[in-house]
Amino acid sequence: MQFVATEHQHRRLNPLNGTWVLVCPHRTQRPWSGQQEKAQKNELPDFDPTNPLCPGVTRPNGIQTPAYESTYVFENDFPALVEQVPAPPNSDDPLFQVAPAHGNCRVMCFHPKSNLTLPTMTSAEIVVVINEWINQFNELSSKYAWVQIFENKGAAMGCSNPHPHCQIWSCSFLPTEPQLKQERLRAYYATNDRPLLGDYVERELQRRERIVIDNPDWLVVVPFWATWPFETMLISRNNNKRINDLTLDQRYNLAVTIKELTTKYDNLFQCSFPYSMGWHGAPTGPEHAHASSAHWTLHAIYYPPLLRSATVRKFMVGFELLAMAQRDLTPEQAAQRLREVDGTCHYLDK
């Protein structure tokens, strides 16, 4: 019998963190009587006087959100990370290792209207978001080793507020995933004298099996090692290292690419597609300011949970938590569906 990736289970290596994912394409045929997500409702008002992210509303802590007209950034009222905390005592017991953590958490509203999302905003409005990401990154990266810009979209991804927004958590240290990536990218560069993701982009452009969107500045692929069903990576084709080294043209093309990708996502199951996404680039802060970033390539990662429809998601549970990541369709199958679905006209406009 000959190996056919869409029929035969196998493992694939994620070269960015050294873990394997189990690919089981034949699993998509099983019946599902488990939890169904609530379909996201479209009937949000553009202004909700009880939503603290809306312009002019008073937040629980008494501070009034200003009548902002484009983006609006503020310090998280319940931050996971703050700057001023005493350091924990040292421990020399290898089983009870503690380390300090300093940081900062901000919330960034994308738009004054609650009922918009990136795919239903204009490219010009998305450029404003990108510019504000860069402003924030410029400020925070001078101080912090890692500035994590991320968006949790949709109740299925734990988003606690439907207003279009993202978060920026900055850390005095490299968190687990960036630390692993830093080591792997560095090792690849040491051997090959080229950035891993630069080589990866080239090879995906030759193979053309996993491409979703392809333009001169950006490549969107379902990575060969994707774990979430419709996971994608949006990778710079200009050897950018960090979000704040994008030119004006690259930013504009990024806005167009984000709009196209998120429109495809929404059109796939005709719903406001939930996901967590975020940016990864070379580390920052005084510690990394003078280190080489030659091994890095700026990229964003999208982790959407939906698997079969607007209401049936993939659960990363039992086997996945205890043993390893597992997926139910091949990355190539996911890429083909995302490539073929319309990315220019949003289903709500049809």
Place this chain on the structure above:
Amino acid sequence: MQFVATEHQHRRLNPLNGTWVLVCPHRTQRPWSGQQEKAQKNELPDFDPTNPLCPGVTRPNGIQTPAYESTYVFENDFPALVEQVPAPPNSDDPLFQVAPAHGNCRVMCFHPKSNLTLPTMTSAEIVVVINEWINQFNELSSKYAWVQIFENKGAAMGCSNPHPHCQIWSCSFLPTEPQLKQERLRAYYATNDRPLLGDYVERELQRRERIVIDNPDWLVVVPFWATWPFETMLISRNNNKRINDLTLDQRYNLAVTIKELTTKYDNLFQCSFPYSMGWHGAPTGPEHAHASSAHWTLHAIYYPPLLRSATVRKFMVGFELLAMAQRDLTPEQAAQRLREVDGTCHYLDK
């Protein structure tokens, strides 16, 4: 200012896989208007003629589930892993690494009645479950390198069928988490000449800050490095290496411990507490049969998602997916609540 773990964010190292978790106890105060889980209903019938896991029901593939009276094990009708698949071709490109995966997936019903769960079964009935785990493990471990026994309980943990059951997925290879654990436990043993978890149990018994249940055969703690809010580890105190080396007494005490722990879980938020749990012990199969397992200690891990109440869970999303694990109360706080909640009488019986 002095460091106080329940007030000041910090990081803790998981010595079993080398990753850090960010502990942010002050976060529990934030308001929540995100997704609410449906409270699990208790009104399941004990027999549902449309549920393929019930005795006597015909499954979608035409096979009839027998009229079983205690446990019942069958091959998963839609297995992620099967034994007979061709191996993928080798690749020498480090960015496109593929590896073969062979295996087997079984489903094991705990009891003929659909409306029971481990905490509402008797200890004697749980002993039957443990004995069947051991039967299955004996058979599968002769062939496979890793036999993962796990239970997804509750819709919130992606359980697709409410009938009390677990799954057993066997692999021809060591999956990511067990592989990391194998390396870390071995390294600790090489340095200390003692199994890591044996030392850990001793130290937890001295410190008494994270103990939930403590009897001569088993220790249940919220690990120092727990990532899920009420995560626990149930660890053998008899230097057991694998589930199939438990004596009859150890099995009976295990049944009592499982009943107590899951009763505490249910009583905590007065609901059928969802979780994923599973067993980890020394690797198996022809490859590992003659290797030393001195560095291993048999243990089970429970990953429950609930954070604040029966309907508000912790989401492992944005920052957690892109950067690192993050928790909102300290392991010591979680342990105290689990220690203090009644573990002898289930709330439904009150």
